Amino acid sequence: MKSSKRIKLIAAFIIAALFSKNAAAADMADAMRNDGKIWVVVTVLVIILLGLFIFLFSIDRKVTAIEKQLNQDKKQ
Numbered sequence: 001m002k003s004s005k006r007i008k009l010i011a012a013f014i015i016a017a018l019f020s021k022n023a024a025a026a027d028m029a030d031a032m033r034n035d036g037k038i039w040v041v042v043t044v045l046v047i048i049l050l051g052l053f054i055f056l057f058s059i060d061r062k063v064t065a066i067e068k069q070l071n072q073d074k075k076q
Contacts, residue, residue: 032038 029038032041
């Protein structure tokens with residue numbers, strides 16, 4: 001079950017990467033690299049992604065604990 005979630009997540013990132021490339025974005029990225037602002041963008045994106053991953057892992061732990069508790073209650 002967990003492997004299917006990972007495969008879906010990886011597929012989503014690949015699809016997003018394929019569709020995100022265009023000439024206007026490349027020009028803007030070049031301008032940001034020249035100004036040094038690209039590192040601000042990268043830092044913000046990393047912080048956002050880390051926050052999302054931490055949130056998802058905490059939700060997964062809570063759901064797993066609830067599932068275990070429900071399974072134990074059904075067995076009794």
